[in-house]
Amino acid sequence: MSMNTGHLIFPQDPVAQHAVTICATLQAKGHRALLAGGCVRDLMLGRTPADYDIATDALPEETMALFPHTRPVGIKFGVVLVIVKGTPYEVACFRKDGPYLDGRRPETVSFSDEKEDARRRDFTINALFYDPARQTVLDYVNGIADLHAGILRAVGDPQKRFQEDRLRMLRALRFSVRFSYAIEDRTWRALCREREAITQVSTERIRDELIRLLTEGKADRALQLLDESGFLKILLPEVAAMKGVEQPPEFHPEGDVFTHTRLALAHLPAQRSEALTLALLLHDTGKVKTQRFDAGRIRFFGHDHESSVIARRICERFLIPVKTTERIVWLVKQHMRIHRFQNMRLSKQKQLLREPGFHELLVLARCDALGSNGDMNAVDYAEKMRNALGDEDLSPxxxxxxxxxxxxxxxxxxxxxxxxxxxxxxxxxxxxxxxxxxxxxxxxxxxxxxx
The missing domain is CATH 1.10.246 (Serum Albumin; Chain A, Domain 1)
Known part of the structure; x- marks a missing residue:
C-alpha cells in the first residue's frame, strides 16, 4: 500500500502540545508514536480537535511505565489513558482486528504497525496519522484526497466495515452532515443494504449517535439522509409517517407535514440544545393521527397535545434523561401558544413569558413559522413583549x-x-x-x- 504525505499547521495550545510531548516521550524510548484519527482530520480541516488520540507500537505496560499518571481502559485492545494536567489522552497500540462477532468489538486483536492500524479504521478521513517529529501527515488509505474532494468513503470493503460495527452506519450519516461531504457510492449502497442490522445496536448507542447526527450539523440534512437511507422508518417511524400528510395550503404552502418539518429544521441556530432540536423534529408528529377534513378544510385539532404524547413515548424508548424529556415534551405541547399569543389574556401571556423554557419555545416557534408561510407577527410580538418586561412585571x-x-x-x-x-x-x-x-x-x- 502506498503512502501519501501532507502537512498541516499544528496548534500551540497546551492541550495540543501535551499530545506532542507524549509522542516525543515514546519516541525517545525508541517507539513509533503518531497522532491518529479524528484529531488529524480536524487539524487538516482547520478545526480544533475535541481530543487527541495517539497510536504507538509501545505495549500498554511500556506506555504505563513512561508516564506518572495512567489508567488502563482497554488492555485487551492495547488502550491506555495518559493523563496530563487533568486531560486524558488515549494511547493505543497499532493493531489488527480479529473477527467481529457481536457487531461492535473484535473478538481478538494482534498488535501490528501503522499500516495495518489504518486498514482497520472506519473511514478514510479518520485513518490519517500525524508525525509531530517530522511534522508530516501519513496517509495509507487515500484519506487526504477524500478530505480535499469532500467524500466520505469506508476503508476497504464498506460492507465488512459496517458488519464489524453496526453503529458505523449512523456515524457515516453524521460525518456526511457535519462536514457536508458526499457519501461515496459503494459506501452508501452498503449502508442501505445493512440498515436493518442497526437494531442489533444498544438503545443508548443509537440514541447518542442520533442526537449527535441531529445537533452537530444541519438538522434538515440529517433528516433527509435518515429518510433516504431508510433508517428513519426503522428508528423513528413516527416521523417517517408524516410523509404525505397534507396540510391546508393557505397556512402551509410548503407541502406535507414531513416537508414542513424538514424546512423548519433548516432554520435552527448552529448552537442549540438536543431538547430544542428533538422538540422541533417531533412537534407535528401528532398531525398524522389528528388530521380531519371538515367542509373541504384540513384541520388538526389537538395535534399539539397528541404530538407531546408521541414525543414522550419516543424519549422513553430511547432512554433520554428525565430532565431533557420533560423539556422536549413541554416545548412540543406548548408550541402553538406562541402563534395564539396575541389573543391570550395578559396574565396568561406573562405566565408563559416567565417559563424557564420560553427562549427555546420562541426559537421553535420562529423555525416553525419560517418552515411554513413565514408569518412572524406572533413570534415578534411575544419576543418584543418579553424584552420589554422585567422580572417584577412577570413575577410580582x-x-x-x-x-x-x-x-x-x-x-x-x-x-x-x-x-x-x-x-x-x-x-x-x-x-x-x-x-x-x-x-x-x-x-x-x-x-x-x-x-
Whole structure:
C-alpha cells in the first residue's frame, strides 16, 4: 500500500502540545508514536480537535511505565489513558482486528504497525496519522484526497466495515452532515443494504449517535439522509409517517407535514440544545393521527397535545434523561401558544413569558413559522413583549400569602391555592393595585372568612 504525505499547521495550545510531548516521550524510548484519527482530520480541516488520540507500537505496560499518571481502559485492545494536567489522552497500540462477532468489538486483536492500524479504521478521513517529529501527515488509505474532494468513503470493503460495527452506519450519516461531504457510492449502497442490522445496536448507542447526527450539523440534512437511507422508518417511524400528510395550503404552502418539518429544521441556530432540536423534529408528529377534513378544510385539532404524547413515548424508548424529556415534551405541547399569543389574556401571556423554557419555545416557534408561510407577527410580538418586561412585571411580589389568609380568618384548605392564584392573576392582569383590592377580590370570589 502506498503512502501519501501532507502537512498541516499544528496548534500551540497546551492541550495540543501535551499530545506532542507524549509522542516525543515514546519516541525517545525508541517507539513509533503518531497522532491518529479524528484529531488529524480536524487539524487538516482547520478545526480544533475535541481530543487527541495517539497510536504507538509501545505495549500498554511500556506506555504505563513512561508516564506518572495512567489508567488502563482497554488492555485487551492495547488502550491506555495518559493523563496530563487533568486531560486524558488515549494511547493505543497499532493493531489488527480479529473477527467481529457481536457487531461492535473484535473478538481478538494482534498488535501490528501503522499500516495495518489504518486498514482497520472506519473511514478514510479518520485513518490519517500525524508525525509531530517530522511534522508530516501519513496517509495509507487515500484519506487526504477524500478530505480535499469532500467524500466520505469506508476503508476497504464498506460492507465488512459496517458488519464489524453496526453503529458505523449512523456515524457515516453524521460525518456526511457535519462536514457536508458526499457519501461515496459503494459506501452508501452498503449502508442501505445493512440498515436493518442497526437494531442489533444498544438503545443508548443509537440514541447518542442520533442526537449527535441531529445537533452537530444541519438538522434538515440529517433528516433527509435518515429518510433516504431508510433508517428513519426503522428508528423513528413516527416521523417517517408524516410523509404525505397534507396540510391546508393557505397556512402551509410548503407541502406535507414531513416537508414542513424538514424546512423548519433548516432554520435552527448552529448552537442549540438536543431538547430544542428533538422538540422541533417531533412537534407535528401528532398531525398524522389528528388530521380531519371538515367542509373541504384540513384541520388538526389537538395535534399539539397528541404530538407531546408521541414525543414522550419516543424519549422513553430511547432512554433520554428525565430532565431533557420533560423539556422536549413541554416545548412540543406548548408550541402553538406562541402563534395564539396575541389573543391570550395578559396574565396568561406573562405566565408563559416567565417559563424557564420560553427562549427555546420562541426559537421553535420562529423555525416553525419560517418552515411554513413565514408569518412572524406572533413570534415578534411575544419576543418584543418579553424584552420589554422585567422580572417584577412577570413575577410580582405577592399581595397576599397563605399566612395573610389565615390571619384574615380563612381556614387552610384546598381553596388556598385557588385564592392565591386568583390574586396573582389580578396582579399580572394589572387589575389589583394593593393589598386591600386583593382581599376584596378573595372575598368576592370565595366569600368572607368563615363561609
Amino acid at each position: 411580589t405577592p399581595l397576599l400569602t397563605g399566612n395573610d389568609l389565615i390571619a384574615l380568618g380563612y381556614k387552610p384548605d384546598r381553596r388556598f391555592r385557588r385564592m392565591l392564584e386568583a390574586v396573582e392573576r389580578g396582579q399580572l392582569d394589572g387589575t389589583l393595585a394593593d393589598r386591600a383590592e386583593a382581599i376584596a377580590l378573595v372575598e368576592r370570589i370565595f366569600g368572607p372568612p368563615g363561609t
